[in-house]
Amino acid sequence: MLANWFPNVASIWPQFVQSTWETLYMTFWSALIAGVLGLGTGIFLVVTQPGGINADPSFYSFLDKVVNLLRSVPFIILLAVMAPVTKYIVGTTVGTPAALVPLIVGIFPFYARQVQNALLSIEPSVIEAAQAMGSSATEIIFRIYLRECLPDIIRVSVVTIISLIGLTTMAGAIGSGGLGDIAISVGYARFENDVTIAALLVILVLVFITQIIGDWIARKVEHL
Amino acid sequence: MGVADVAIDLQDINVTFERKGETVTAVNDVSLQVKKGSIYGIIGYSGAGKSTLVRVINLLQRPSSGKVSVSGQDLQQLTDKKLRGVRQKVGMIFQHFNLLRSRTVLNNVEYPLLGKKISRKDREAKAFELLKLVGLAEYAQSYPEELSGGQKQRVAIARALASDPDILISDEATSALDPQTTASILELLKKLNDELGLTIVLITHEMQVIKSICQEVAVMADGSVIEQGLVGDLFTAPQQPLTKSLLSLRLM
Ligand SMILES: Nc1ncnc2c1ncn2[C@@H]1O[C@H](COP(=O)(O)OP(=O)(O)OP(=O)(O)O)[C@@H](O)[C@H]1O
Ligand SMILES: [Mg+2]
Numbered sequence: 001m002l003a004n005w006f007p008n009v010a011s012i013w014p015q016f017v018q019s020t021w022e023t024l025y026m027t028f029w030s031a032l033i034a035g036v037l038g039l040g041t042g043i044f045l046v047v048t049q050p051g052g053i054n055a056d057p058s059f060y061s062f063l064d065k066v067v068n069l070l071r072s073v074p075f076i077i078l079l080a081v082m083a084p085v086t087k088y089i090v091g092t093t094v095g096t097p098a099a100l101v102p103l104i105v106g107i108f109p110f111y112a113r114q115v116q117n118a119l120l121s122i123e124p125s126v127i128e129a130a131q132a133m134g135s136s137a138t139e140i141i142f143r144i145y146l147r148e149c150l151p152d153i154i155r156v157s158v159v160t161i162i163s164l165i166g167l168t169t170m171a172g173a174i175g176s177g178g179l180g181d182i183a184i185s186v187g188y189a190r191f192e193n194d195v196t197i198a199a200l201l202v203i204l205v206l207v208f209i210t211q212i213i214g215d216w217i218a219r220k221v222e223h224l
Numbered sequence: 225m226g227v228a229d230v231a232i233d234l235q236d237i238n239v240t241f242e243r244k245g246e247t248v249t250a251v252n253d254v255s256l257q258v259k260k261g262s263i264y265g266i267i268g269y270s271g272a273g274k275s276t277l278v279r280v281i282n283l284l285q286r287p288s289s290g291k292v293s294v295s296g297q298d299l300q301q302l303t304d305k306k307l308r309g310v311r312q313k314v315g316m317i318f319q320h321f322n323l324l325r326s327r328t329v330l331n332n333v334e335y336p337l338l339g340k341k342i343s344r345k346d347r348e349a350k351a352f353e354l355l356k357l358v359g360l361a362e363y364a365q366s367y368p369e370e371l372s373g374g375q376k377q378r379v380a381i382a383r384a385l386a387s388d389p390d391i392l393i394s395d396e397a398t399s400a401l402d403p404q405t406t407a408s409i410l411e412l413l414k415k416l417n418d419e420l421g422l423t424i425v426l427i428t429h430e431m432q433v434i435k436s437i438c439q440e441v442a443v444m445a446d447g448s449v450i451e452q453g454l455v456g457d458l459f460t461a462p463q464q465p466l467t468k469s470l471l472s473l474r475l476m
Contacts, residue, residue, distance in 0.1 A: 129322035131284055133336045133387070134312035136304075143338060148326045 008192035015182065016195070020202055022096045022177040026168040027206075030103035031161050038108040038160070039153075041067065042115025043141055053127060053137045070109040075167055078106050079174045099168070099176030107164050114156035118149045151222040158214030162207050169203065179203055228296070231391055231423040232258040232281055237290035239276050239447075250276040251287070252447035258440075260390075263417055263424040265434040265455070267470060268444035274427045277444070278393050281425065282314045283307060295390060312336060315384030319396040321376040323368040329379050330355065330364040336387040354382040358412060374405035381412065385420075392416070394426045398433065410437050431470050435459065443467050 003010045041063065047053055048060040073081070079102045083093045086101040122145060130140050146153070169180025179199040187196030239251035251273045258264040266274050279285035280292055283299050292299045294310055302310065323332050333351035342350070355361045358378040368376055377397055384392055394413065398406040414437050416422045428434060434441050434455060442452040443466060451464045462468045 123320070123322070125318060125320055126322045126324070128284060129316065129318060130335075132282055132311060132314070132316040133383075134308040134310075136308060139339065143335070144324065148324060150326065 006194040006198050008186075008190075008195050009198045012182075012186065012195070015186075016198065019177060019179050019182040019199070022181075023165070023168050023179045023203070023206070025096055026099055026103060026171065026176065026178055027161065027165055030100050030107060030168075031164055033100070034104045034108035034111055034164070035157065035160075037104065038111030039115055041108065041112035042119060043145070045112065045116045046119045046145065047137065047141065051124070053131070053140050067109040067112055070105065071113065073106075075102075075106050075170055076173060078102050079171060083174075094175040096177045099171040099174065099178075102174075103164065103167055103171060106167055107160060110163065111156070111160045114160065115153060118152035118156055119145050121152060122148055151218050154214060154218040154221065158210060158218075161210050161214075165203060165206055165210070229260050230257050230293075231260045231262075231295060232256075232264075232425065233291075233293045234277075234280065235291040237277065237280055237287045237292070239273070239280065239285060240288045249447050251280065254290075254444075254447075254449050256442055256449060256452060258391075258423060258425055260423055261417070261421045262440060263413070263426060263438045265438035265441040266425065266427045266444060267429060267431065267434055267441060268466075269429060272444040273447040274444055275395055276447075278395055278425060278427060281391075281393060282311045282316070312387040313389050313391065315387070315389035315392040317377065317380045317384050317392070317394050317397045319399045321368070321373075321380045323376055323379055323383070325368055327367075328364065329360065329366050329368065329371070332368065332379055333382045333386055335383060340387075351382070351386060354385050355379075357385070358382045372405075373401050374409065377401065377405075377409055378412065381409075381416075385416070389422070391423045391425065394424065396427055396429070398428070398430075406433070407436075413437060429470075443470065 009016050045060065045063055045067070048056040048063070050057050050060065052060070082102040082105060086093050086098050089101055090098045092098050126148070127140060127144065130144050135143065168176070168178050169183070172178060172181030172184050175181065179202055183196045183199035186192055187194075187199060234257075235255050237251055237254045238249070241248045241250055254277060266277065268274050276285055280287050281294065283292065294314065297310060299307060299310060324335065327335070330348065330351050333354050334347050337347045337350065340347075352361065352364060355364055358381055360375060360378050360382070363371060363375065368379065371379065380397075392413070398409050401409065410433060413424055413426070417424055417437075426433070426438060438455050440453065441455050441458055442449045443458075443464065444450070445466050451458065451462070451467050458467060459471065462471055
């Protein structure tokens with residue numbers, strides 16, 4: 001069947017499978033690292049904002065500006081701009097590991113903002129009640145903010161991972177490997193449309209699976 | 225009144241806020257003492273500065289000037305860590321309950337004991353006893369959303385009691401409740417005052433609440449305490465026009 005419908009995919013099958021793995025690799029590692037960075041940044045934004053539990057207006061305003069700045073750089077330009085940094089960190093600018101650097105820088109501010117919004121959904125009076133009970137800032141972060149907002153955090157994580165899958169395909173432009181790369185460098189360049197469509201289908205399946213797993217976890221942690 | 229009998233001593237408290245370059249005086253030169261084991265009412269119209277004043281008691285709001293002592297300790301001299309210790313001995317309940325929606329009723333009551341040197345089993349047992357005390361033992365495994373307003377406030381009271389406070393501050397805790405529920409919550413507070421010797425500071429804008437359980441009262445307007453004393457005296461011989469108007473509201 002594969003040979004009938006997707007003749008060119010069949011002929012480069014090992015390369016196609018490899019590309020799928022590369023996409024999974026880029027998505028997983030950049031999600032993990034950007035997840036930690038974004039969660040931390042989101043928490044810092046909420047904690048240091050004026051009136052926050054550890055208010056530090058100048059730090060807040062600095063962090064806020066950095067996040068805004070990074071978010072306003074178009075990803076395709078970020079890929080190019082980051083090249084020297086990537087070279088410094090990874091030692092090369094091409095290949096799948098090298099793509100992680102721009103992917104992380106591209107996605108973590110987006111995630112940080114969404115985490116920030118999720119955490120801000122808590123009533124300030126609930127935070128004040130915790131302070132009145134003698135909770136420290138760290139206790140409030142872990143026992144109130146993260147705990148009360150967990151379903152929202154999971155939801156924004158899903159949205160972020162789905163955006164990230166999209167970004168990994170764009171990283172194909174700098175030779176990252178992955179499904180975006182193969183769709184362009186093989187499907188598009190050699191007029192082998194079936195390769196492009198197969199790559200698209202795999203991406204759709206990845207997005208779909210992410211959504212299903214995310215919804216399932218969100219419902220699990222939401223007791224109602 | 226000896227020093228040992230004073231639960232809360234506020235001296236010359238001022239609180240000002242900067243708002244759009246203007247200085248707003250929320251609390252203006254207020255001094256008051258709350259006796260151990262008494263129920264002290266603070267009444268006044270919206271914006272009078274009642275919430276700001278009681279937030280000074282546990283330094284959720286640091287005063288611009290003045291001295292705050294609780295159970296003989298000068299709070300402004302304490303380190304953050306010590307201050308958090310004092311806060312655990314000053315329970316607080318609010319108009320909107322402020323329960324944690326992700327936790328069961330039992331877990332909410334356990335909250336103040338998290339991170340304390342107490343086993344999980346003892347902690348749960350203690351929380352359960354408190355739920356019994358407020359009459360909600362059968363709701364231990366429910367979530368706050370599943371409760372009525374009056375029930376939520378009972379959970380909040382149980383939670384406030386978990387760290388064995390000496391003082392309970394109630395900021396309009398009955399304002400969102402109907403008259404019957406209000407009466408039952410006030411009855412519960414009175415019982416806690418009688419049985420545990422809990423000192424209670426109670427904010428309200430209803431004279432009826434003051435009359436039913438308070439011994440002393442302060443009337444606030446525009447950040448100042450304009451009249452204070454025994455509740456009986458205030459009812460028989462109010463001095464200020466505002467006090468008279470608050471008293472007459474009760475008749476409407
Ligand atoms: N964080 C703040 N920043 C600026 N102004 C504030 C702040 N908190 C309180 N105020 C002002 O201080 C005054 C007193 O407010 P407060 O909340 O203490 O009144 P209240 O007597 O508790 O009123 P209510 O009955 O409506 O709860 C108000 O004018 C309010 O706008
Ligand atoms: Mg108030």
